Amino acid sequence: MTPGRLLHSLAHWCPDRARVQVLEPLVADLQHEWSASRRVGRLLRGYVAFCWAFAVCVGQSVAREAVRPPPRIFSMRVGAAFAATLGAATIFQFALIPLWPMPIALNWTPFGLMVARGLTLGVPMATLTTIMYARAKQPHSRAADAFKTGLAGVLLTLVVVGWISPLGTRAYGMHLVSQLRLPTQSVAGRESFHPERAVDANPGAKTWPELARAARGASVWAQNYQRESGRRAELVILSIVLAFAGWTLGRLRPELALSRSMGCCVLALLVTQTSNSGTAITMFALSTVLLHLGGRNARMASHLGLRKAT
Amino acid sequence: MHSDLPRLSGTERTILELLVAGQEQFGLQMVEQSHGALKRGTVYVTLGRMMEKGYVESRTEPLPPGGIGLPRRLYRATAHGRRVLDAWNIAVQAFAGHAPREA
Numbered sequence: 001m002t003p004g005r006l007l008h009s010l011a012h013w014c015p016d017r018a019r020v021q022v023l024e025p026l027v028a029d030l031q032h033e034w035s036a037s038r039r040v041g042r043l044l045r046g047y048v049a050f051c052w053a054f055a056v057c058v059g060q061s062v063a064r065e066a067v068r069p070p071p072r073i074f075s076m077r078v079g080a081a082f083a084a085t086l087g088a089a090t091i092f093q094f095a096l097i098p099l100w101p102m103p104i105a106l107n108w109t110p111f112g113l114m115v116a117r118g119l120t121l122g123v124p125m126a127t128l129t130t131i132m133y134a135r136a137k138q139p140h141s142r143a144a145d146a147f148k149t150g151l152a153g154v155l156l157t158l159v160v161v162g163w164i165s166p167l168g169t170r171a172y173g174m175h176l177v178s179q180l181r182l183p184t185q186s187v188a189g190r191e192s193f194h195p196e197r198a199v200d201a202n203p204g205a206k207t208w209p210e211l212a213r214a215a216r217g218a219s220v221w222a223q224n225y226q227r228e229s230g231r232r233a234e235l236v237i238l239s240i241v242l243a244f245a246g247w248t249l250g251r252l253r254p255e256l257a258l259s260r261s262m263g264c265c266v267l268a269l270l271v272t273q274t275s276n277s278g279t280a281i282t283m284f285a286l287s288t289v290l291l292h293l294g295g296r297n298a299r300m301a302s303h304l305g306l307r308k309a310t
Numbered sequence: 311m312h313s314d315l316p317r318l319s320g321t322e323r324t325i326l327e328l329l330v331a332g333q334e335q336f337g338l339q340m341v342e343q344s345h346g347a348l349k350r351g352t353v354y355v356t357l358g359r360m361m362e363k364g365y366v367e368s369r370t371e372p373l374p375p376g377g378i379g380l381p382r383r384l385y386r387a388t389a390h391g392r393r394v395l396d397a398w399n400i401a402v403q404a405f406a407g408h409a410p411r412e413a
Contacts, residue, residue: 023354024383028381053351
């Protein structure tokens with residue numbers, strides 16, 4: 001039996017140029033050496049050499065893809081879909097204002113809170129829509145471009161849930177304190193009540209590093225801080241899952257557009273109708289993987305059908 | 311500073327010297343002839359880079375009748391590669407014995 005078949009199939013994971021110029025000559029020399037000498041030691045050295053060359057090729061390929069900018073049309077579609085989703089999420093938050101328990105004066109502070117809230121769910125959602133839209137419009141777009149878009153979405157989610165949203169919440173809390181003119185109360189024998197301190201103690205108004213520090217403390221609020229920290233981590237994980245879902249849904253063929261819409265609806269239902277968010281994200285991830293596999297099978301079946309027809 | 315001047319690493323120079331001195335060679339053959347100067351894991355990567363730079367060219371050796379496995383690749387130096395090596399050797403000779411004095 002000729003060795004190197006596995007190595008040759010592994011070589012297909014590398015770009016064509018690296019495969020043809022680097023890995024295949026290495027495997028060919030390894031096979032020739034084995035057929036000439038049948039020495040196991042030399043064969044093993046050949047395998048080690050292949051592993052090294054493979055790692056170098058993969059590293060070079062990743063580095064090359066990382067610095068290569070995406071096509072302009074891809075960036076424009078990503079930007080348009082991102083802005084549209086964020087806009088829709090923020091408008092949705094404004095639409096909820098009439099449902100608030102107390103009437104508020106609409107000035108810049110509640111506006112900041114609305115934007116912060118819109119960003120909190122809008123950015124993970126935008127990760128899905130941008131990748132899905134750009135991928136659906138450009139079926140032959142590179143995976144590296146989608147990966148970079150997804151990574152940007154995840155990092156942005158991290159910044160939003162960790163810093164932007166808490167700062168918006170805190171600013172709104174201070175605004176409420178000043179608007180309602182809550183007095184500092186002092187009861188005999190007990191610590192004074194400072195409204196500003198209450199705002200500071202609110203888990204939603206703490207940045208993530210502050211939250212992590214507070215969660216380690218012995219305060220009675222520590223459990224609340226831990227819960228809030230977990231909720232933010234879930235949002236970051238959700239953005240990763242949504243990026244993968246966007247990639248999957250965007251890859252569905254045009255004739256499967258109905259499946260794409262149905263997929264979106266099913267995923268949205270799973271998230272909104274499941275009480276535990278951790279379970280919802282897990283189910284979401286599982287259903288996305290199933291959808292991904294289903295879409296791939298549909299593409300293969302369609303491809304085979306076309307081949308049979310021709 | 312001319313950033314477009316051809317550059318030659320130590321490994322590339324060893325490969326070019328081997329190819330200029332002999333006929334077309336396989337990658338493994340060069341590793342054996344270099345007496346440890348070339349490593350099996352890096353020689354193919356370097357050869358690929360040298361092909362991109364235009365220092366070497368290659369062709370696949372046709373498989374003999376009944377032969378199995380992948381066809382092997384033979385490498386030889388290009389005219390550009392020979393010129394780069396010549397220029398390198400001239401530079402080495404010009405600077406031989408002219409080490410900079412320490413201040």
